[in-house]
Amino acid sequence: MSRTRSLSTPKISRHTTDVTTSPYRLATDSPSRQLQWELQQLAISSQKQFSAQLDREDDEREVLHREALTEASARHDRIRREAEQLRKQLEQQVQAERRRREEEAQKENDRLRREREEQELAVKKRQESERARTAELEAKRAAEVKRTEEEAAERRKQDQERRDAEAAQKLKEEQAAEVRRKDEARAAEARAKQSAVTSQQAQTAPTTKVSTQPAHQVTQLPQPIPVNPQWEEEHQRYLTIHQRLKELRNGMASQAKQNPELKQAMGDMRREIRKSVGQLREGKGANSNQLKNIMDILKKAATLAEPSVDITLYLASPPRQVNDPKGPALLVYLLSIFAKAIVAQFVDEAGVKPQIADPIGTVASHIFAISDLRWKEISLVDILIAKFHVVCPVLFGIYGDEQSVQGKQRLGWSKEEDGGPFVPQQRHFERMTGLGAGFAGISLKNYEKARAKNPYPDHHYWQAIARIANVPSDQITETHLVVLKGMIEWYEVKFLNFFGDAALAVLRYVLVELPKRSPPSIAAKALAGLVDVLKRQKKLVL
Structure with missing residues (x-):
């Protein structure tokens, strides 16, 4: 460390020189000599004091500098330790964040894999369901076609039966009409014969009241009530x-x-x-x-x-x-x-x-x-x-x-x-x-x-x-x-x-x-x- 001297003039005390130490303490000594000597002693004393003051200031500065260096070194050590701790914390946080991201990525991959498996399973089930539904629809369609054909055949059969029944009914009615005509003819003939017999008997016997019944009675079958043709x-x-x-x-x-x-x-x-x-x-x-x-x-x-x-x-x-x-x-x-x-x-x-x-x-x-x-x-x-x-x-x-x-x-x-x-x-x-x-x-x-x-x-x-x-x-x-x-x-x-x-x-x-x-x-x-x-x-x- 360089030492710097002060250029200011030292302040000299009036009572610095000890008179007892002066070689000119006797009254017979020359005053000028005595004054010269005192001035010399004063200069020497001031120089010593000044040097001693500089030495003391240098020592104090050195002590202060050393203390400052020690404090700076301690502060640097503390900062270094804090920085080291902060670095370790940051590394731990980075590692924790990396682990968290890896875990999240793994979970996301697992979720996507499960969703993909579920989607594949759903697609497979949907395809199977669709195939089953298609097969069912085809079966229903075939059954519907078969049913339609059977219904058409049944309708044709019923129509044929109806036509046959109508023809049979018509034939029956014609036969019944023919029977009625024959019965009426026989009844008329019988009535004519009866009239002849009655007129003949009227001449020989008392009159007799005769009641006659229809020779043939036709019974009509009840007819079903027809459905409204417009609605049908x-x-x-x-x-x-x-x-x-x-x-x-x-x-x-x-x-x-x-x-x-x-x-x-x-x-x-x-x-x-x-x-x-x-x-x-x-x-x-x-x-x-x-x-x-x-x-x-x-x-x-x-x-x-x-x-x-x-x-x-x-x-x-x-x-x-x-x-x-x-x-x-x-x-x-x-x-x-x-x-x-x-x-x-x-x-x-x-x-x-x-x-x-x-x-x-x-x-x-x-x-x-x-x-x-x-x-x-x-x-x-x-x-x-x-x-x-x-x-x-x-x-x-x-x-x-x-x-x-x-x-x-x-x-x-x-x-x-x-x-x-x-x-x-x-x-x-x-x-x-x-x-x-x-x-x-x-x-x-x-x-x-x-x-x-x-x-x-x-x-x-x-x-x-x-x-x-x-x-x-x-x-x-x-x-x-x-x-x-x-x-x-x-x-x-x-x-x-x-x-x-x-x-x-x-x-x-x-x-x-x-x-x-x-x-x-x-x-x-x-x-x-x-x-x-x-x-x-x-x-x-x-």
Whole structure:
């Protein structure tokens, strides 16, 4: 360390020199000499003090410097230790973060692997399910074709039997007429002979009163009450539409086999429609997503002009003059799938819980009301109604003998399987309850505040009740009564809102008078029991 001297003049004390040490302490000494000596001593003393002061300052500075160096070294050691600790902490954090990322990456890989396995498993199950469903549909289709052929053969056989019976009846009537003519001739001859004998006896004996009986009495067999021909003709038109829809499905399936893209699109759309319909449930806004999915699929199908089909074949009352009757076949196909799924929901869900038929019917009505899904402003709701004509004919005035096979078929009895026995009575009644409620859920819809046009107005509901109520008393079956109960229960308020006092009169007749003139049965008691239910729950007195 370099030493720096101060250039300032040291401050000399007046009492620095000790007089006792001066060699000129005697009075006889020269004052100048004495002063000179003192000045010399003073200079020497000041220099020593100055040097001593510098030495002391140097020593103090050195001590301070050493202390500063020691403190700096300690501070540096402390900072180094802190930095080392911080480095170790950072390394630990980096290692922990790396381990965490590795664990997260491993978990993500495991999750992706599980999802991929689940997706593969789901795809495999879906493929297996689709194959099984396809096989089932093929089997049902084959059974349906077989059943149709058998029904056609049965109808031909029945027609032949009817013609034979009519011919036999005509022959019998002709023979009876011939017998009557012969009997009348013999009777006339006998009367003539008797008159001759009587006139001869009158001359010889008293007059005798003779009473005669007809020689031959013809007994007429009771004739069955005919079905309303207009209703029957309408029913047959809808059955024809249903058969054409089956043929369309078969035709689309054949085209799909030749066009893989069409097959994939048809399969995806069909599955999505069935899934969405199967998810319909009660609650405000509960079916908005399902409705949107179905609408999107059908609107997409409506934009595909090819393959095309004659739309008038699927209308019960097509327009007389149409320039171009063609329309998108895929739309008609998917509407048929949609209608079939809706009816299945009515059968499976509303048969046990009739009130759920209302939200399902709302979705069905909305779909057939959409302008984009109409053909030349005509709703294709006949596709859905054709299905109702097949599964629940009594809604349209059809009746038959519930104890015969043909009568059950006309009344809409389903079979356990194609060619098998009919379903049990309880299951049949559940089906009819669901279908009656479903028909009400479709037809009792208020479109006054909607921009869309009602595809199936409320007068169809009135017409269905009227046709069932006007069935001859001896032709009323339990099926009619069960369907009526399904149509009225949970829908009486809507019925009254639409038709007012007229609806009240109909309810009074259907629930009070009709069960009285019907054959005694559980269904008649259940229908009549709605009177007390309405009185208790709705304060409606009939």
